[in-house]
Amino acid sequence: MKLSAAMAAALLVASALPAAAQVSDNKVKIGILNDQSGVYADFGGKWSYEAAKMAVEDFGGKVLDMPIEVVTADHQNKPDIASNIARQWYDTGQVDAIMELTTSSVALAVQGLSKEKKKITLVTGAATTELTGKQCSPYGFHWAYDTNALAVGTGGALVKAGGDSWFFLTADYAFGYSLEAQTTKFLTSNGGKVVGSVRHPLSNADFSSFLLQAQSSGAKVIGLANAGLDTANAIKQASEFGIVAGGQRLAALLFTLAEVHGLGLEAAQGLSLTEGFYWDRDDASREFGKRFFARTKRMPNMIQAGTYSGVLHYLKAIAKAGADDTEKVAEAMRAMPVDDVFAKGGVVAKNGRMIHDMYLMEVKKPEESKQPWDYFKVLATVPGDQAYIKPSESGCPLAQ
Structure with missing residues (x-):
C-alpha cells in the first residue's frame, strides 16, 4: 500500500512538471563559431554574434521558460581548431547547437563531429553544397546561400x-x-x-x-x-x-x-x-537594418541576417517540439516554414537545405x-x- 502511494505521489509530481523540464541543463545554449580575426572577420565575425543575440532578445530571452545563452569563439579558419572548440563545447560547455561556421572546410568538419554527437549545426557562413550533399547530416542545416x-x-x-x-x-x-x-x-x-x-x-x-x-x-x-x-x-x-x-x-x-x-x-x-538579403529590400528589412546598425554601426549582410533567422528558427523549433531533444528539434525545423525578415516562404528540405529566393x-x-x-x-x-x-x-x- 505504501509503495503504490509513493508511486502515485511520484506520478503526481511528474505530471505537474512544466514543459521546461524537457530542456537539458535547464538552459538552451547556442555557440557562434566563425572567423573573427582573419580574412572573413567582416564577412560574418563578431557581427554574426550580435545578430544571434538580437534573435534571442526578439524571441524573449527564454524558451520553454528556460534561459537562452549565446557564446562565441574564433576558429581562425582551421578545421582542427574548430573541431577542438566544438568538442569542448559539447563535452563540457553544455552547448546544444553550433551555428554560422564560416569557411567550408571548417563547416564540414564541425558538421561531421556534430553528427556523431547528435547535435544541431546551422551553417550560414560556409558555401559548399557538400553540406547538404554527400556529407549531409540529419542534424545539419544550411541557411543563407551556397555555391x-x-x-x-x-x-x-x-x-x-x-x-x-x-x-x-x-x-x-x-x-x-x-x-x-x-x-x-x-x-x-x-x-x-x-x-x-x-x-x-x-x-x-x-x-x-x-x-x-x-x-x-x-x-x-x-x-x-x-x-x-x-x-x-x-x-x-x-x-x-x-x-x-x-x-x-x-x-x-x-x-x-x-x-x-x-x-x-x-x-x-x-x-x-x-x-540572399539586402537591408534596403523592403520595409521589414530596413527596420531590421536600422536596429542592427544601432548596435553595430554597420548594416547586415546575408551572413549576419541569415544567422538571425537561423537562431530564431531553432528556438521556434524547440518551442514547437516542447523539448531541446536533437531528434525532435531537427524534425520540427524541417516541418516549419521560414517566414521572417531574412526569408519569406522559405522551406527546409529533407537534406537540410533552406530553400529561399x-x-x-x-x-x-x-x-x-x-x-x-x-x-x-x-x-x-x-x-x-x-x-x-x-x-x-x-x-x-x-x-x-
Whole structure:
C-alpha cells in the first residue's frame, strides 16, 4: 500500500512538471563559431554574434521558460581548431547547437563531429553544397546561400550578358573548388567555356601573378571564386593592372555588403554579385537594418541576417517540439516554414537545405548612392527552386 502511494505521489509530481523540464541543463545554449580575426572577420565575425543575440532578445530571452545563452569563439579558419572548440563545447560547455561556421572546410568538419554527437549545426557562413550533399547530416542545416545559388545568380547573369569565356582565380580549399565547379557547370550548360584557372592560398596578399595569367588568357570574365579580403584584394589589384579598363569583366562570385563597404564604391562599382538579403529590400528589412546598425554601426549582410533567422528558427523549433531533444528539434525545423525578415516562404528540405529566393545585384556608382550603405541595385530575384540543387539530386541519402 505504501509503495503504490509513493508511486502515485511520484506520478503526481511528474505530471505537474512544466514543459521546461524537457530542456537539458535547464538552459538552451547556442555557440557562434566563425572567423573573427582573419580574412572573413567582416564577412560574418563578431557581427554574426550580435545578430544571434538580437534573435534571442526578439524571441524573449527564454524558451520553454528556460534561459537562452549565446557564446562565441574564433576558429581562425582551421578545421582542427574548430573541431577542438566544438568538442569542448559539447563535452563540457553544455552547448546544444553550433551555428554560422564560416569557411567550408571548417563547416564540414564541425558538421561531421556534430553528427556523431547528435547535435544541431546551422551553417550560414560556409558555401559548399557538400553540406547538404554527400556529407549531409540529419542534424545539419544550411541557411543563407551556397555555391550553386551564387553560380546561378552571378554566373548566369554574366553569361546571358555575353560573358561566355571565363578564367577563374580560385581559393585553394573546399569552398573555392565547389564554387568554381558549380559556376563552370552552369556556364558551360548555357554555352560558355572556361579557358583557364589558377588556385591561390587562403588569405593571400599578392594576386599579381594570378591576375597576369587571367589577363593574358583573353577571357571575357575573370571569376573570383574566393571571398572576404581575398576578393577585395584581388579587385584592388585588378584595378591597378587596368584589367576592367582593358575590357575584361570581374565576377565577384561571393561578395557581400560588408566587403563592398570595406572596398568602397569607387573600386567596387559595376560589380555583379548575388546575396540572399539586402537591408534596403523592403520595409521589414530596413527596420531590421536600422536596429542592427544601432548596435553595430554597420548594416547586415546575408551572413549576419541569415544567422538571425537561423537562431530564431531553432528556438521556434524547440518551442514547437516542447523539448531541446536533437531528434525532435531537427524534425520540427524541417516541418516549419521560414517566414521572417531574412526569408519569406522559405522551406527546409529533407537534406537540410533552406530553400529561399536569392537576389542578383549590381554595385552602384558613387554618384548613385544616396546615403551610407546604399550600395546595391537589385537587378533580379532568383527563385529558390532555381537557385538551389533539387534535394533529390543533391546526393544526400536523406533526400532520396
